[in-house]
Amino acid sequence: MSVKTKKVKEMTLDDKRVIEVALAGNPNTGKSTLFNALTGLRQKIGNWPGVTVEKKEGKKRCDGFNLIITDLPGTYSLSAYSLDEKIARSFIIEGKLDVVVQIIDASNLERNLYLTTMLRELGANVVIALNMMDLLEESSSSIDVNKLSKEMGVPVVPMIASSRIGIDDLENTIESIYQKEQKPIRITYSKEIEEVLANVQEILMSIPSIPSDFDSRWLAIQIIQNDPEILTFLKNWNVNKTIIEKLLSFGREDYEAEIIDTKYEFITNVTSKALKRGEEKLTRSDLVDKVVTHKWLGIPIFLIVMWGAFQFVFAISVPFMELIDMLFGWLAGLLVDNINIGWLGSLLGDGIVGGLGAVLIFVPPIFAMFFILSVLEDSGYLARAAFVMDKIMVKFGLHGHSFIPMLLGFGCNVPAIMSTRSLKNNKDRMITILINPFMSCGARMPVFILFAGLFFGAAAGTVIFALYILGIVVAIFTAILLRKTFFKGKSAPFIMELPPYHTPKLRSATVAMWDKGKMYLKKAGTIILIGVMFVWFLAAMPFGGVEYGGPDTWLAAVGTFFEPIFRPLGFDWRIVVALIVGFVAKELVVGALGTIVGGGGSEEGIKDAILADEGFYPLNSLSLMVFTLLYVPCAAVIGVMRKETGSWRWTIFAVVYSTVIAWLFALVVFQLGSLMNLGL
Amino acid sequence: MSNKVTKLDQLEIGDIAKVITIDVSGELRRRLMEMGLTRGTLIEVIGKAPLGDPIEYKFKGYNLSLRKEEANKVVVEH
Structure with a gap:
């Protein structure tokens, strides 16, 4: 058990049984919605040790037991190539978890079950939370929950997390299975692979230092696929060098493809029994996409949405900013004028109150920005924006996802840099962060207005516009420069899911705004x-x-x-x-x-x-x-x-x-x- | 389907094809396959971005975007 979870345990007030749960799932399945529905606002947000990937923990008091829930990064797989996958996998391996809840988008069963097969091969105690049952019905498809449960060997709880339907069922299911050991799933691979697996397992069995909770079949499967983390595991267990070399020599690139193919064959077999698809036709989302990504309409629609979001953020926040500015200015003046000990008045007024004002003035635009960003993301449009802009961005050494942070930079660079978390490739992300300050933020405007207005008269507007353009040009120039020097290589592949459009929920946007805004206040505020x-x-x-x-x-x-x-x-x-x-x-x-x-x-x-x-x-x-x-x-x-x-x-x-x-x-x-x- | 072997990026909007294999090794192949582009998968071209790239596809009941460069690695029967 990690030190962090211990701390949360101390926070629980009673000494009921504590069940440790991790929440896993693909992106766009409603994972945060479920996490919020389970834990309310009692969350601890931090980072996973050593990395800037967000870690959320929460707890839930249930009837007779308590849940400690850790939200894992959203992943499609657990093959430990990406940072998110590594974090999720090692937490499941090392976390001594009681239960892993995998949330699944019911209308996208096949691909979601791929992660389930990996969790089950790993030997985790899994409960499937089958989410978005309402959308499934709309698409006139249906899932036989009992069959699905039987085929995958795990309990399945149908639910609609956004309407809190099925939450109680999920909690009771967690409680009913947490002490039962589920047998790891066994997918039978080709004859050749099974023979190699048997050989590797035989060697593994003869190594006494491998902890007993590591399933030797799982280890063998990872070894023959050249899993990048296996070497670290083996070294940690002090396995003899020649044995390590012998084990690694079993790895072959073709095995990986064959293993993935076989897993999906297994899944297709499951879905052929448990899933009844409605008539295959273009969905409503596909039709919206025809318009939103249309050859001529796509870019104008994109610009209008972005302009609207920008307007929203600043229209909402400017009055609040002025109010804060006035209030703190007045308070600072009051302190300076009325405290007779000169330096003390100045310290309290100019220093502390003025300083607090400088922090708080950023709160309105940042909260508004996180709100609208969450709305755009939940609606599904954000993925389309990246889709529409990708080609232009790649020309500049950036990535489709770089556009949003650049746009937000015109408002405030702080949340803009925080929003680069949507870029999963480190090089793309670093470049996007480093060029962001050249996008001229709102705080620079007063300086421009003062001097352009004073000295350039009628040309003031043109001067200010030219300054913005200069900022963009320097940003693009810097991006190309960085891509050619320190961050060589291609922009990450654009293998991105385009999730179905949803009506955004006010609640989840508010929670996202609060969570992320709070983090800004803590970190940036101090500085x-x-x-x-x-x-x-x-x-x-x-x-x-x-x-x-x-x-x-x-x-x-x-x-x-x-x-x-x-x-x-x-x-x-x-x-x-x-x-x-x-x-x-x-x-x-x-x-x-x-x-x-x-x-x-x-x-x-x-x-x-x-x-x-x-x-x-x-x-x-x-x-x-x-x-x-x-x-x-x-x-x-x-x-x-x-x-x-x-x-x-x-x-x-x-x-x-x-x-x-x-x-x-x-x-x-x-x-x-x-x-x-x-x-x- | 006329059983012509081609690459995914060569298809037109509305075309439906069947995945044969991924013609690249390493991480890209693994990622494409893990997203469900496995042997025998039926895939439909939904649309292209305004500038012609990336391209939106639909398979296994969901939509995925790929750049031409990546789609070019997917061998299909059309």
């Missing part, structure tokens, strides 16, 4: 807060007498120190300070400039002060906007990058790379502008 506090510290030091953010503070000293590097871009120390503050969060740039150039804190005051100041003119404001566009968006992005790439090295690479790119582009803008003597 923003620390960053804000740090800037406060520099802006308030040295103690006593200095005006917060004024020319005598340490912050100003830092600005002056870095000024020489930025002089070729046309920046003096005050702009450098604003950019350093912008490192924490772009939202703070305009405010910081206000503090430094004066203007009484109001937007209009800042404008007047900048116009009257000789240190600001059209050309350096243009290079300032270019720099702001391209360098690190905020401390939260650094934090989330570290978390999602799992590597400080790549995070630091992204920070350094984007800052250098920003510096170079701003330099070109400023120097070219000066040379051409545009009169800016």
Whole structure:
């Protein structure tokens, strides 16, 4: 039993019997819906040890017993080639589970049963939760539940998880079988394979160090298929080197194909008895697909849906953001003005309350984004969006699934980077993460609006549009560069299920929003807060007498120190300070400039002060906007990058790379502008 | 079906064919087979993405998308 499950056990209040359950299943079968229906909101979300794959645990008090349920990653197989499969398989092998519940989409029985055969060969105690019975009926097909149960040798519970139908049955079934040992299923392979299996098993039997709970037939089947993890197992059991070599020499590539063929033959035999298919014709989903992926309509529909989602996120969140901004601004001012001990007022007001505000202001767009993303995913459209965009994305060294994170980046890069979890191939995912900050997030807009509005008059809109395009171009250029250097190789195959369209459920979207939003608050929130506090510290030091953010503070000293590097871009120390503050969060740039150039804190005051100041003119404001566009968006992005790439090295690479790119582009803008003597 | 042997990416929308084998080794073959593209499976072409690639197929009662590159590895009888 792992340490983690022990902790959850202590959380249970009574000492009823505890049954440990893992929830397995293919993607798109309603697995999260079932998990939520079983555990409610009492979930612990974390990561599987050492990786960024999400792990959810929950518990459920039942009549006379308690369930501890672990949600395994959704997989089609357990052959341990992908990270998700490895996690699921080793948890089943090592987790000392009582029961594995496999959720199956009843309208897609055949392919779902493939995973069942693997679970059963592994020797897990399986219960099949036969979900989406309503959709099955709609398609005029039917499943003989008793026959299915008999053929697969496991209990089968029909259910409609989204309407909570069948949940009680499932719990009672788990309780009734958890102490019974199911005999592993035995699929008979070809004569040749059976002979090889017998030979391998004979050798395995003679090795005393193999734990008794490992089924030797299962091990033999993995060995002859060249299973990538077998070597690790054998080494862990201190198996003699020559014996390992002998065992591995039985592996042959052809066996794998034959074994998969035979498993599906076994399944076809089961379904021929238990499943009665309705007349094969195009389903409603197929007809929707004809329109949604249509040659001429496909891309316009895609753009409209994306535009709608984007509008939804920002229309919903902007009023809340303004409210939070106002509330915290007011509260901070109140504290600064009314606490007589100067530094304390500043610490509480500018530092802590201001810092909290900088974290909380992101909450509305992030929650709205997770909500709409979950709606799109549940509806089935997200898979089609990737399908429609794949070819374009591949040209740029990306993948069909890279599009959504790029689009979300225009809102906020933090949730955008988190949404790259839909990319299962590590190279595709790394590239998609690393280019994301170049998609100009909403927080950069105020800087653009201020300077483009001040110095470019009627051309302001064009300037801002050109900045967005520049960001996209740099992103694409970077993607191609990374694909050709550090992440060589082809984009992952696009073997993707296009699940039937469903009406999204409000409940599951709300739960997804809450779960993921909470995670953002915890992780990114801490980092923003620390960053804000740090800037406060520099802006308030040295103690006593200095005006917060004024020319005598340490912050100003830092600005002056870095000024020489930025002089070729046309920046003096005050702009450098604003950019350093912008490192924490772009939202703070305009405010910081206000503090430094004066203007009484109001937007209009800042404008007047900048116009009257000789240190600001059209050309350096243009290079300032270019720099702001391209360098690190905020401390939260650094934090989330570290978390999602799992590597400080790549995070630091992204920070350094984007800052250098920003510096170079701003330099070109400023120097070219000066040379051409545009009169800016 | 006229019993002509071809590759999956050569079929037109609406065509139905029968899988003979996967003409590639290693991980790609395993993944395609695990998704159900095994010997004898009947497969129908549902549609293509607006830019002609990837392609949507239906078999064993569900829909799957494959790029032309991957579909080209599936030998079918049509």
